Amino acid sequence: MDLTFSAEDLAFRDEVRTWLRANVPAEPLPSLETETGFAAHRQWEKTLHAAGFSVVSWPVEFGGRDVSLVQWLLFEEEYYAAGAPGRVGQNGIFLLAPTLFEHGTAEQRERFLPRMASGEDVWAQAWSEPEAGSDLAGIRSRARRVPGGWRLSGQKTWSSRAAFADWAFGLFRSDPDAERHRGLTYFLFPLDAAGVTVRPIGRIDGKPAFAEIFLNDVFVPDSDVLGEVGEGWRVAMSTTGSERGLSLRSPGRFLAAAQRLVESWNGAAQLQDRVVDAWIGASAYRLATFETVTKVLAGSPVGPESSMNKVFWSELDIALHEAAMDLLGPDAELTAGSPAAPDGGAWPDGYLFALAGPIYAGTNEIQRNVIAERVLGLPREPR
Amino acid sequence: MRFTRTTEQQDMAEALRALFDAGDGAAIARSWAAGDAAPWRRVWAQLGEMGLCGVAVPERFGGLGLGPVELVTCLEELGRAGLPGPCVESIAVVPALLADTAAAERWLPGIASGNAVGTATFTEHVPRALDADAADAVFQCDGERATVAERPDAVAQHSIDPARRLWTIESAGEPVPGAQVAEAFDLGALGCAAQLLGIGQRLLDMSTRYVQERHQFGRPVGRFQAVKHHLANVAVRLEFARPLVHGACLAEPRHRSRDISAAKIAASDAAYFAGRIALQVHGAIGYTAEHDLHLWSTKATALHAAWGTTTWHRRRVAAALAAGETAPVGA
Ligand SMILES: Cc1cc2nc3c(=O)[nH]c(=O)nc-3n(C[C@H](O)[C@H](O)[C@H](O)COP(=O)(O)OP(=O)(O)OC[C@H]3O[C@@H](n4cnc5c(N)ncnc54)[C@H](O)[C@@H]3O)c2cc1C
Numbered sequence: 001m002d003l004t005f006s007a008e009d010l011a012f013r014d015e016v017r018t019w020l021r022a023n024v025p026a027e028p029l030p031s032l033e034t035e036t037g038f039a040a041h042r043q044w045e046k047t048l049h050a051a052g053f054s055v056v057s058w059p060v061e062f063g064g065r066d067v068s069l070v071q072w073l074l075f076e077e078e079y080y081a082a083g084a085p086g087r088v089g090q091n092g093i094f095l096l097a098p099t100l101f102e103h104g105t106a107e108q109r110e111r112f113l114p115r116m117a118s119g120e121d122v123w124a125q126a127w128s129e130p131e132a133g134s135d136l137a138g139i140r141s142r143a144r145r146v147p148g149g150w151r152l153s154g155q156k157t158w159s160s161r162a163a164f165a166d167w168a169f170g171l172f173r174s175d176p177d178a179e180r181h182r183g184l185t186y187f188l189f190p191l192d193a194a195g196v197t198v199r200p201i202g203r204i205d206g207k208p209a210f211a212e213i214f215l216n217d218v219f220v221p222d223s224d225v226l227g228e229v230g231e232g233w234r235v236a237m238s239t240t241g242s243e244r245g246l247s248l249r250s251p252g253r254f255l256a257a258a259q260r261l262v263e264s265w266n267g268a269a270q271l272q273d274r275v276v277d278a279w280i281g282a283s284a285y286r287l288a289t290f291e292t293v294t295k296v297l298a299g300s301p302v303g304p305e306s307s308m309n310k311v312f313w314s315e316l317d318i319a320l321h322e323a324a325m326d327l328l329g330p331d332a333e334l335t336a337g338s339p340a341a342p343d344g345g346a347w348p349d350g351y352l353f354a355l356a357g358p359i360y361a362g363t364n365e366i367q368r369n370v371i372a373e374r375v376l377g378l379p380r381e382p383r
Numbered sequence: 384m385r386f387t388r389t390t391e392q393q394d395m396a397e398a399l400r401a402l403f404d405a406g407d408g409a410a411i412a413r414s415w416a417a418g419d420a421a422p423w424r425r426v427w428a429q430l431g432e433m434g435l436c437g438v439a440v441p442e443r444f445g446g447l448g449l450g451p452v453e454l455v456t457c458l459e460e461l462g463r464a465g466l467p468g469p470c471v472e473s474i475a476v477v478p479a480l481l482a483d484t485a486a487a488e489r490w491l492p493g494i495a496s497g498n499a500v501g502t503a504t505f506t507e508h509v510p511r512a513l514d515a516d517a518a519d520a521v522f523q524c525d526g527e528r529a530t531v532a533e534r535p536d537a538v539a540q541h542s543i544d545p546a547r548r549l550w551t552i553e554s555a556g557e558p559v560p561g562a563q564v565a566e567a568f569d570l571g572a573l574g575c576a577a578q579l580l581g582i583g584q585r586l587l588d589m590s591t592r593y594v595q596e597r598h599q600f601g602r603p604v605g606r607f608q609a610v611k612h613h614l615a616n617v618a619v620r621l622e623f624a625r626p627l628v629h630g631a632c633l634a635e636p637r638h639r640s641r642d643i644s645a646a647k648i649a650a651s652d653a654a655y656f657a658g659r660i661a662l663q664v665h666g667a668i669g670y671t672a673e674h675d676l677h678l679w680s681t682k683a684t685a686l687h688a689a690w691g692t693t694t695w696h697r698r699r700v701a702a703a704l705a706a707g708e709t710a711p712v713g714a
Contacts (some may be wrong), residue, residue, distance in 0.1 A: 001392065001452050003633045003713045005384055069386050159402045259709055265703030276700045281644045282629065287626030290386040298387075311615070324504035365608075371618055372611030376591045379606040 003290070005070065011066060013074045020082035030343065031336075033207035036062035038164040045119025048118045055093055055117045059061050062109065063117030066289035069136075069293045073250065077286075080256035091160065092116040092123030099186075103227035103235050112167075112188070124162035124191065126170030126213050127236070129155060134366050136171075137233065141215065143172035143187065149221040150174070152187060152195075155214050158360075160210035163200040165191055171232045184232035188224045194220070198239045205335075205352045206241055252288035254316060257350070261324050264347075273321040281316040285309075304374035307367040314357030314364060321351040386629070388456065395435075396456050402429060403464035405412040409675040415467040420517055423468055431497015439570075440478045443490035451632035454570075455577040461627075462581025465678050468504040471516045471690075475537060475574035480522060480529055480567035486559045490520050491588035502521050504532075504552050505568050508691045511549035522559065523552050529562035530555040537587035547676065563611040565640075568690075572644045575690040576650035582683050583621050585659040588612055589676060594664050609652035610664055617657045624649035629631030630713030642712045644696035651687045658683040 027250040029044065030037035048054040051065060058064025067075070087093065093116060095161040096266070100109055116120040132138040141154025152172055162168060167190050175183030191198055191211040195218035200208040227235035258279045263277045269336070292302060324347045336345035372378045388396070399522055411422045432435050434591060439454045440446025447453070454475055461470045480503065481487045499519040502512045506525040515521050515535055523532040532552045539548040594605030604610050604615030627646040634642035658680035662669045669676045687693065 002385055002632065003390055003630070004518045006560050009384070046678070159526060249514040252496035255711055262704050262709055268699070273694075273697050276697045276704065277648075279704060279709070280649060280700065280712070281623070283630065284627050285643065285713050287386065287713055289625055289631040290384065293627055294384070294386045303620070310620050312623050365461060365612070368612040369608065371615035372605075374586075375618060376611075376614055378591065378595065378611055379603050381606070381608070 002319065005074070008027050009068075009071055009074060011314050012071045013078060015079045016053065016075050016084070019053065020078055020084055023047065023051070024082045024084045024333060027265040028083070028346075029085045031207055031349070032086050032159065033163060033205075035208075037166055038088060039162065042119045042122060042210065044085045045087070049118040054089070054119070055097070057301065058117065059096070061077040062113040064183055070290075073252070073289060073293065076250035077252035077255060078125075080250075080252035080272065081259070083256070087134070088161065089119055089122055090215065091120065091125045091165075095125060096123050098234060098237055099226065102238055103180075103186075105223075107223065107225065108188075121167050122161070122165045122213075124158050124159045124168040124213075126156040126162065126166040126168040127156045130157055133158075134255075134363055136236075137184070138170055139173060139184070141170070141172050141176040142176065143185055143220075145174075146219070148186075149219060150187070150225070152189065152218040152220055154213045155212060157212045159211050159213055160360075161209045162191065162198055162213055163209045167191060169215060169226070171236055174229055174232070178230065181233045183230055183235075185229050186226040186232040186235045187220050188226055189215075189218060189220050193218050193220075199216060204355070251282070251289045254282040254285055254320070257320050258318070260343075260346075261320055261327075264324055264327050264343075271323055271327055274326075278316065278323055281312075281319065285316060288312075299335075304370055307362075308360060308369040308375065309356075310367050311371070312365050314354075317354040321347065321354045325351055387624070388452070392452060394480065395453060395461055398461035399435070399457060401671070402426075403466070406464075406631040407422075407428065408465035409678055412465050412467045412546045412678045415474050416452045417594070421577060424518075424691075426466065427468070427497050427500070429497075433697060434495075435512075436474060436497040436566065437478075437491075437495025439475060440495040441482065441487075444495055446478070446485055446491065446495040451573065455573065455628055455632055458574045459581040459584075462578035462682075463584065463585045465582070465675075465682070466513075469500060471571055471574035471578055472513055473500045473518075476567050477520065477522065479570040480524070480562050480564065481626035482563060482566075482569050483558050484561040486562075489658050493519065500612065502569070503529075505571070508568065508695070509571065509689065512552050513550075515545075515550035515552065516548060520570070521552060522562075523555055523563045524562070524567065525555075525628040527564050529559045529564055531557050531559060531566075533657075538689070542685050544678075544681040545672075546682070547685055567642055568592075569643050572690040572696070573628070573631055575686055576631070576643070576647045579650040579654040579683060579686050580625055580628055582679050582686070583617070583624070583650070586657040586676075586679050587614065587617050587621060588682065589679070590657075590661045590664050592619070597666075600617065604607075604664070614665055614706045617653075617660050620649075620653035620656055624653040625639040625698075627712055629641045633713050635714065637714075638703070638708060638714065641700055643709060644699045645712050647691060648678050648696045648700070651693050654683040655687045 027038045032038050032041040052065055055064045056067045060066050117157050124321050137232040139202040142151045143152050169188050171184050172187055174185040200210045201210045202208055203210045331342050334341035335348050373380050415424045434447045435457050437446030438449050438457050442448040448650040494501050501520040502515050503522040504512045512521050521532040523530050532553045535550040539550050594610055595603050597604050627649045631642040631646040668674050
């Protein structure tokens with residue numbers, strides 16, 4: 001066991017640090033959940049891409065740098081430590097791309113990955129439906145076979161940033177007679193296709209990028225089916241592993257937040273224990289991620305342990321933000337745009353975002369079921 | 384960068400687990416608590432033969448001379464097995480205390496072979512010597528000074544853990560020049576954290592097994608979500624305490640104390656929580672002295688406050704953070 005980085009790792013980290021120092025916008029960009037903020041963030045994706053830092057762990061041919069998982073983690077740590085903008089391309093880059101690498105055709109990879117890496121195409125995840133949240137296999141949106149492709153109909157909801165995104169990926173019921181988890185197919189579709197209507201929904205913080213997607217006989221060619229027809233559930237499950245586990249919630253984000261918390265706290269006796277525990281939690285998450293990376297590099301897949309990660313990081317994020325809100329006292333309610341808001345209102349903004357952590361990516365109740373059944377081996381729920 | 388155990392470290396853990404699985408940790412703890420040290424001595428002698436009593440003792444004194452990762456690996460397994468006695472004291476603390484002293488020659492070969500057992504007190508955090516009646520070498524540490532103490536002959540204090548006898552040491556004997564008191568204390572806290580991890584894991588294992596065997600309402604209670612979620616919470620806490628204990632082993636010297644404190648807090652809290660939940664999911668049977676559960680759960684409670692309370696360790700981490708030492712654990 002050791003935690004020493006190789007000379008190449010450290011050289012890469014220095015390169016990243018230097019570039020970020022010179023290029024991260026001095027003023028924070030407006031929120032990526034708003035129209036102007038979305039555009040500004042798309043521009044930032046292009047800047048990152050031009051410098052070769054958009055998708056560092058991908059193969060070079062798709063716009064990446066083919067760095068090791070360890071270097072990718074170091075990149076993320078530097079990224080958050082530098083206070084760089086949130087990634088508007090994250091659904092595509094972190095959720096869809098791993099699935100494209102695993103299940104996509106060569107043609108699909110060539111068509112979608114480079115445009116995703118450069119920010120030309122921003123992707124939305126269209127999984128949830130009004131009647132299918134935790135019970136995702138209960139989706140009703142249909143796919144009907146037609147010559148050369150499929151016609152999609154139905155309604156998706158809670159799709160993050162779909163109001164401004166270009167493409168979406170989602171599951172549709174392609175065989176109405178098959179048993180729940182079968183007969184589903186994974187489709188990729190443009191959000192400006194004929195028959196698609198996107199209706200923005202204001203989130204708890206009022207930002208409008210959340211959306212419902214209505215599909216009315218939308219034509220999708222066979223070339224936009226991801227994986228085998230009828231195998232959508234299996235294909236999709238490889239994506240949820242990435243969402244809960246390794247990629248999306250990189251430890252760098254929590255380390256940077258813990259660091260900011262320590263700075264706001266300033267050593268006073270007030271709230272000392274909560275600040276300490278949040279910092280310890282961020283350290284624990286980082287070390288656990290290195291452990292996972294070590295296992296992945298040795299050839300083991302990321303299994304149901306990703307559910308443990310999900311519960312841990314989402315609760316850590318809330319604890320961290322609640323501590324910060326308590327430290328701010330009466331200023332805690334001042335959001336961005338208030339001249340007196342400490343830190344430009346970053347804490348209450350982050351707090352509202354943190355509150356969603358135990359809900360999205362599979363609620364923590366569902367994750368606890370997975371941990372109990374698949375990690376501890378307890379008897380399964382009746383389903 | 385390789386953040387999992389090496390094959391050798393894994394083999395060591397497995398060898399120990401096999402040794403304990405073949406024996407009966409609960410029976411040893413019960414006999415030890417009743418004052419019969421013979422079964423414990425037999426296991427200790429076996430550990431000595433395997434070299435594990437001297438895992439952290441330099442080779443020139445007959446030990447294996449291995450590092451903190453191996454030390455922690457051993458103590459985690461001893462915790463899991465529920466082995467009573469001054470394990471942390473003899474395997475981690477005394478070797479660190481004496482490492483660079485002239486007294487090493489006198490004590491460490493016996494301790495490494497398992498023929499002798501050591502224990503120690505530290506003013507403020509470890510006021511009483513654990514199982515001093517069974518120890519061949521008792522040390523009293525105060526500030527930067529350590530002295531060889533007389534074995535006590537007064538009566539022992541009884542711990543909440545029936546297998547811990549605590550002795551007040553009154554007479555300070557001959558000094559031990561060059562003793563590393565601060566290092567020894569930190570290693571005690573780290574060793575205690577490792578032992579707690581093993582205890583917590585065992586409590587979770589016992590609970591997981593029990594809720595599958597116990598039926599109510601015509602089904603195993605482990606099928607109920609309220610029970611499942613309790614145990615999932617325990618699993619998550621333990622899962623994220625373990626890397627802190629291992630990370631503290633790899634810490635740079637300047638962050639070592641801080642990282643050991645972080646590890647002790649996380650392991651203590653996780654094991655204590657595992658004990659509380661274990662009791663809850665066992666129902667009344669877990670609340671009896673007849674059931675073995677309490678041998679682990681009361682030890683988790685006792686160790687929660689041993690080697691520095693979590694409140695004290697949080698203050699120590701806070702002081703480091705306030706002084707700008709914010710690099711993550713293990714850095
Ligand atoms: C900020 C945010 C962003 C999101 N982004 C996206 C996105 O981009 N794309 C997308 O497709 N979806 C997205 N979602 C939706 C998200 O995936 C769902 O909200 C989530 O899966 C839960 O579904 P639900 O909201 O219908 O809750 P429900 O399933 O109705 O659950 C309600 C409550 O019941 C509990 N519950 C349900 N079933 C069980 C059970 N079996 N055992 C115990 N408790 C149970 C839940 O845990 C929850 O507490 C987003 C959600 C949020 C909040």
